[in-house]
Amino acid sequence: MSSSKPRRARRVIARIALVLAGLVVAGVVGILIWSQVGVMAAEPAPLAAVEAEPGIVLTDEGAGIVLAPADGESTTGLVFIPGAKVEPAAYAAKLAGLVDAGITVVITRPTLNLAFFDLRPLDAFTGLAPDVETWMVGGHSLGGVRACQLAGDADALVLFASYCATDLSASGLPVLSLAGSEDGLSTPAKIATARDLLPADAELVELAGASHASFGDYGPQAGDGSPTISDAEMTAELTARIEAFAETLRR
Template sequence: MVIVLVLAVGGTLAWTQIGVMAAEEGPLSEAQADPDITIRDAPEGIVIAPAAGGSDTGLVFVPGAKVDPWAYVAVLRDTAAAGTTVVITRPWLNLAFFDPRGLDAFTSAAPEVDEWSVGGHSLGGVRACQLTEDAAALVLFASYCSTDLSGTDLAVLSLSGSEDGLSTPAKIADARHLLPATADLVEIDGASHASFGDYGPQNGDGTPTISDDEMHETVTDLLAGFLER
């Protein structure tokens, strides 16, 4: 029995480290060269802040399953440049449901921020739904909640893709009842599951018809309108 348990644990740990989807070098390099932001590799996560400083709003963002956290820097860089400090977490074992830490484990990276939102992509969004107690708002990228938030007054922005083969439009619709009635759901035409990060194609996903640059711009505009509400 002990040997079986050791093998099971060892196999699970090995699986979490195999097939992690790496950040694409081009978009990441462009973000790192952006003079309008600072990027800090902190113990709490990857911290992207406006270079001018003075940020009083923040977003804790949880990556999708087995996706390199750096893959979200490019899509969130303009949100940071506009004045919102972003902390991209590093989920334990590359899977958000293995990470029991609360929101304050990440917000401590920027104590000057007064108001925090929480969000995530795919499985990271599912985990973000569980971290909303101390958050001002929730942002979902190609994700949906398993936690019932329908009875709350939480501000919610749910972004999905018409070509998503994983968090399909049907799955997003089926979980709509778990969000507040006031939640804003936006389906981005031409976006796939992997369009919400910069890590290349993903097995089981649809084929995007929107360019990376257009996707980044669309997400930035939608986030700006929501976070500055």
């Protein structure tokens, strides 16, 4: 009779292990499905305009989309990390003005469409444009949080409607933080609350009329505010602010 107790205990343990394994598998499958549902696609017209631009060479390298000047003259680059479940190509049009200014842009393709699942180092993306010498890293929303984690390997950080969860206050890193006055998600107030995680000389700019979705071309986003700035004005603002910031890195 006594030998039946160990056997019963082993059966109970086996059942528990089976249930736990099932829960893990279910959780993984759930995450995989969730990461693919509700992905915000790039609006076709802005993307088509970039693809038709003779001064820009757009290349899909798998790990990311590279936007480079057609004349090959570029020594400064930006690795840009998309927001959660936003198609990378949705940012091409808003960043195209930088390419016209001689800045190569690499828009990453995050693992499972979520930046916090992407554990690749910065050089996995800078390696896509090996001739670029000076690299900024940046990102929109959740992508900016990931950019902060990679900033130690970059020459500068640019936040697009985002803020750091990593303390960079003592890093000495040049930082440009761009917020939208009408952003209902990464609100200017939330960005200001995380200000102490950035270096004291970080430049914080609030773009009048910009919403959270104004930083890309993927349509309206739940919980966001209503923008009062046009797409053309937003592109011009982003280009001017980041071009001026990049110029300070060349001095």
